[in-house]
Amino acid sequence: MKLHRVKQLLNAVVLSGESHLDDEVQSGFGCDLMSDVLCFRTEDAILLTGLINRQVLNTVDIANMNSIIFVRDKIPSDEVIKMAQERDLLVMSTKYILFEACGILYANGLRGAYLK
Amino acid sequence: MNYKLAFEVERGDFETAGDASRKIKRTLQQLGISNKIIRKVSIAGYEGEMNLAIHSLGGTILLTVAEKEIDLTIEDRGPGIQDLSLAMTEGWSTAGDEARRMGFGAGMGLPNMQKNADHFQIDSKVGVGTKIAMKFFL
Numbered sequence: 001m002k003l004h005r006v007k008q009l010l011n012a013v014v015l016s017g018e019s020h021l022d023d024e025v026q027s028g029f030g031c032d033l034m035s036d037v038l039c040f041r042t043e044d045a046i047l048l049t050g051l052i053n054r055q056v057l058n059t060v061d062i063a064n065m066n067s068i069i070f071v072r073d074k075i076p077s078d079e080v081i082k083m084a085q086e087r088d089l090l091v092m093s094t095k096y097i098l099f100e101a102c103g104i105l106y107a108n109g110l111r112g113a114y115l116k
Numbered sequence: 117m118n119y120k121l122a123f124e125v126e127r128g129d130f131e132t133a134g135d136a137s138r139k140i141k142r143t144l145q146q147l148g149i150s151n152k153i154i155r156k157v158s159i160a161g162y163e164g165e166m167n168l169a170i171h172s173l174g175g176t177i178l179l180t181v182a183e184k185e186i187d188l189t190i191e192d193r194g195p196g197i198q199d200l201s202l203a204m205t206e207g208w209s210t211a212g213d214e215a216r217r218m219g220f221g222a223g224m225g226l227p228n229m230q231k232n233a234d235h236f237q238i239d240s241k242v243g244v245g246t247k248i249a250m251k252f253f254l
């Protein structure tokens with residue numbers, strides 16, 4: 001699935017990295033525990049999370065994930081958005097709660113990232 | 117040819133925690149190491165770096181890239197770990213609220229470091245510190 005489609009399905013606003021909307025996404029992972037994220041095969045996956053601090057950006061970088069979606073209308077601080085822009089990382093925000101956002105993407109064919 | 121890189125990580129410095137591991141990742145990319153190994157080293161490094169910031173009194177990360185292996189050594193100045201087998205148990209954590217708010221405290225970091233490394237050795241002494249030595253074979 002293209003990230004464009006993800007944006008459309010979740011009615012999301014783009015906070016940084018707009019040029020990556022043409023990229024393909026392979027899978028998704030929804031979680032507020034960063035060490036859990038790092039236990040899974042999450043390369044090129046989207047991270048859906050309710051946390052909005054800078055360690056979320058670091059986790060996605062370290063795990064080679066391709067984008068972040070903040071759920072429940074959460075918007076990080078200007079500092080975190082600026083950091084994402086500097087890293088050229090696609091970050092979006094959606095009004096859906098984590099459960100709904102994951103459900104919508106799953107219903108449209110995106111699959112979960114699995115244990116390695 | 118041996119390539120070495122060292123980083124200091126301060127206790128509670130959550131503003132810069134993660135910088136060392138990201139630098140390690142970029143360095144390994146520049147050295148032409150395979151993505152598979154870079155991911156393992158970066159994940160183990162990042163978990164170790166966050167543990168230094170969250171649980172230790174501060175410490176160092178040392179990366180050595182040799183011809184056949186990458187060594188990652190993470191050593192701190194205390195407080196040390198009382199029960200190592202408990203600390204290595206998935207799900208066991210003493211992380212406080214601040215760490216949990218940032219998404220840490222699942223009790224998965226140390227076990228995941230062990231999983232990613234080809235060789236993993238942890239030694240700890242209460243009142244002295246903890247040392248984790250990891251090897252990744254190239």
Ligand SMILES: Nc1ncnc2c1ncn2[C@@H]1O[C@H](COP(=O)(O)OP(=O)(O)OP(=O)(O)O)[C@@H](O)[C@H]1O
Binds near residue numbers: 208210
């Ligand atoms: N460098 C350290 N110094 C002292 N105690 C440590 C250190 N590293 C880990 N520990 C202890 O071991 C426990 C388990 O560590 P581990 O990294 O597996 O989980 P965590 O840091 O609590 O959570 P997570 O890594 O999933 O975010 C910690 O909660 C802490 O009590």
Ligand SMILES: [Mg+2]
Binds near residue numbers: 035163166167225226
């Ligand atoms: Mg940890």
